[in-house]
Amino acid sequence: MSKKAARTKRERDPAASRQRLIDATVRLMLRQGFAGTSVDMICQEAGMTKGGFFHHFENKESLALAAVEWWGRMGTAQYAEAWKDETLDPLAQLHRMLDIMAGFTRRPGVHCTCMVGMMSQELAATSPALRSACEKELTLWTTHAAKMLSAAKKKHRPRAKFDPVQVAWFLNSLWQGSMLVGKTCRSQEMIRHNLKLARSYVDGLFEKP
Amino acid sequence: MSKKAARTKRERDPAASRQRLIDATVRLMLRQGFAGTSVDMICQEAGMTKGGFFHHFENKESLALAAVEWWGRMGTAQYAEAWKDETLDPLAQLHRMLDIMAGFTRRPGVHCTCMVGMMSQELAATSPALRSACEKELTLWTTHAAKMLSAAKKKHRPRAKFDPVQVAWFLNSLWQGSMLVGKTCRSQEMIRHNLKLARSYVDGLFEKP
DNA sequence: CTTTACATACCGACCGGTCTGTATGTCAAA
DNA sequence: TTTGACATACAGACCGGTCGGTATGTAAAG
Structure with missing residues (x-):
């Protein structure tokens, strides 16, 4: 039928x-x-x-692995909005990325938290596969941020002394930590304050003395 | 006998x-x-x-609670070395605190990680008691940092525009995130790089333009 | 165009073992 | 003799994972 x-x-x-x-x-x-x-x-x-x-x-772990990978793909797709327009000034791209991050704190009813940070915090010491998958996602994010920082440096202040990769890890750590602390203290506003300070920190990198 | x-x-x-x-x-x-x-x-x-x-x-949760409180007491005792000497310049106290944090990454065989961050990441959404205990510890750390920042501001650059409490939360988030990312990527060195950048960030707050 | 053969998707009972928590027993100290 | 500090034994829910079975899809042979 x-x-x-x-x-x-x-x-x-x-x-x-x-x-x-x-x-x-x-x-x-x-x-x-x-x-x-x-x-x-x-x-x-x-x-x-x-x-x-x-x-x-196959088992519970392999599902968690798939979930982390899916989370990473979704995240990258959302952040990509910041860097996909290659004609945009790289510093503006960085600000666009910070806008997107701040946007994650403004979804009503959804607390801003990260699957990668959670899985990794819990399983890094006991599940090599999960740890490695989380590292991959963190590294991907950092690589994108480092590219923008590097381009911005080249354009705005090539003689600046910072290392784009180090600064990218700095920003990623701040972002992960902000979500962690924000969840613990139930304050999305604090996350936004941190992002604002990060913004002025980044700007400061390119200010000529 | x-x-x-x-x-x-x-x-x-x-x-x-x-x-x-x-x-x-x-x-x-x-x-x-x-x-x-x-x-x-x-x-x-x-x-x-x-x-x-x-x-x-009484149960497993109350033991975890006791463990988090103990962890907090131990941590505070170690950080206290930074601010106990009240005659020391507050900016020097802040650097002393960053020294102590960097020291946590140098213990051979012990990876630098935080009980508060771990418990909170895992249980904030399901155990109000644990979440609240973790919030208390994070707030305590932040309060101490904010005090030093505030004193340093008063002494070195009273007209600076930053809010010591916000900067303290910024540093705490960075610290928690650094431990998380450092564990995931198995790099204590990255944590130290982040602390170094945090150091110059803090210094920058007090530099006169 | 059917029939046959096999692969894939999914169900739900079931397994051995582990989980938190309890009830009770023992034994030294006060 | 009572009390606090444990040990022992066990309850009963729950765990991840397996297994036999069934419904559905595909494709080649007849």
Whole structure:
């Protein structure tokens, strides 16, 4: 029957099922961490059974890995808005990136927090695979920031003494720490203050004495 | 018998037993997080049985709470070296504090990481008690830093436009984030670079234009 | 165009083991 | 003899992961 065929066609969608599991994992682990989230919870949240789960993923860790990678892709896509316009002044690109970060603190009902920071804080010492995946994401972000800093330096103050890569790690650390402290103190405003100070710090790098 | 009496006297020491549990908790949870560390593991690490554990602590959460408080006391005691000498220039006190932080990255075999940041990252959303305890510790650190910044401002450049409290939160976030990123990328050197940049940032606040 | 053969997607019961927490026992000190 | 400091034993929920089975999709042979 046509109805039956249509129904089953929509229900059997392995890519969507897989993604549903990833989405559920991100939602739950962002709240409860890795060890605090059980496979049963994930299955329930994703509307799937354990059998289905282990068809798509070898184990819980490999799902977390996929979730971190997905988180990284989503994040990069959002940050890309800052650097995709290559005609824009690199310093303006940096400010655009800080705008995007500040935007993350303004979504109503969603607290600004990072899957990479959470997974890494919890699992860096016990899961080499997760640690390495998180390192990859952090490094990617830093590389992009360093490129903009480097271009801005070349354009605005080539004789400045800072190392773009070091400054990029500095900014990344500040960003991760801001989300951590902001969550702990339940203050998105503090995150924004930090970003504002970061802004003037970056500007200061290019000011001629 | 005297030997037996002496032995039992040393073995039956409730305060020491309690502390042994706390020490074990810090050691294990710093590696595996809260949910990843079981009560049995803690008992084994502390050389005690479950009965003893639940004699001293109501539950796992209250032990973690005690561990965070102990961690805070230890940390404050170490940082206090920076601000205890009230005759020292406040800017020099700040540098002394940054020295101490850098010192944490130089202990051989011990990776520089923070119990407060870890517990908070994992439990802020699910355990109000832990979140609040972590907030308290972060606030305490920030208050001390803000005091030094404020005194330095008064002394060196009273007309400077920065807010000492905001800058203190900025430094605390940077510090927490540096430990997180440093752990993820297994680079203590990166933490030290960040501290160096923080140093010149702080100095910059007091430079007259 | 059917039929047959096999692959993929998913279900849900079930496994051995681990989890936090409790109830009870022991024994030294006061 | 009471009390505090533990040990022992165990309850019962829950854990990650397996397994047998079923529904659906594909594709080649007849």
